Amino acid sequence: MRGSTYEAIQLLSKMMHVDGHIYPSSERPLTLHAVFKDGSTAVGESNIAVDRKTIDHVFVTNTHDDEQPKAARKVVKAIEEADMIVLGPGSMFTSILPNLVISEIGDAIMNATGEVVYICNIMTQKGETEHFTDADHVCVLHEHLKHKFVDTVLVNTEKVPEGYMDPDIYDEYLVQVEHDFQTLRDEGCRVISTDFLKLRDGGVFHDGDKVVDELFRIVFGARY
Numbered sequence: 001m002r003g004s005t006y007e008a009i010q011l012l013s014k015m016m017h018v019d020g021h022i023y024p025s026s027e028r029p030l031t032l033h034a035v036f037k038d039g040s041t042a043v044g045e046s047n048i049a050v051d052r053k054t055i056d057h058v059f060v061t062n063t064h065d066d067e068q069p070k071a072a073r074k075v076v077k078a079i080e081e082a083d084m085i086v087l088g089p090g091s092m093f094t095s096i097l098p099n100l101v102i103s104e105i106g107d108a109i110m111n112a113t114g115e116v117v118y119i120c121n122i123m124t125q126k127g128e129t130e131h132f133t134d135a136d137h138v139c140v141l142h143e144h145l146k147h148k149f150v151d152t153v154l155v156n157t158e159k160v161p162e163g164y165m166d167p168d169i170y171d172e173y174l175v176q177v178e179h180d181f182q183t184l185r186d187e188g189c190r191v192i193s194t195d196f197l198k199l200r201d202g203g204v205f206h207d208g209d210k211v212v213d214e215l216f217r218i219v220f221g222a223r224y
Helices: 005-015 075-081 092-100 103-110 134-145 181-186 208-223
Strands: 030-036 041-043 055-062 084-087 115-119 123-125 152-156 173-176 190-194 197-200 203-206
Touching: 030 092, 055 092, 055 134, 075 103, 084 208, 092 103, 092 134, 103 134, 115 134, 115 208, 134 152, 134 181, 152 181, 152 208, 181 190, 190 208, 203 208
Parallel strands: 084 115, 115 152, 152 190
Antiparallel strands: 030 041, 030 055, 123 173, 197 203
């Protein structure tokens, strides 16, 4: 009805009294593409994990024309002015990277003066990050932007109790992410590893309060 994702989100933010600003990465509909290690491709988020192939890289195109995808208004400026840019947690290839592969956003993050923090997933994801270590997640981010831009990684070290997860509800998650701290350091990252785990209703989550506390320690430590 508003004719723009950006305008719609701003209206909803006002109606819901959002404290802060929410910007879409693009104002136009985008289509996600995946290229697998075997050279085959898939189009559309729901199709990428179906065959459980190893993903080489992803990219986005405008859905309705052949123009280069562009960042939404105010997004690049917000990244440039931020004290901290937080990535994740979330699906690596279908939630996080689709934003970063928009060239203006990727460039803004690579050139950002604020701390870039990646919150590593606790569990591997079927058809996306099977057998991934925490370092594998960061390497994929760096490979897509061809630059080592992540400054700090938050890693959960608390073990998920065996058999805790309900596979009927959380059927896309496989096993807990293993650690490779040396490779993370080789990628130029500071590693903060501690108990960020929250178990709830048969599912595995990050404890939001613990994560936020750590993020504030990082940003205020960097500032002062």
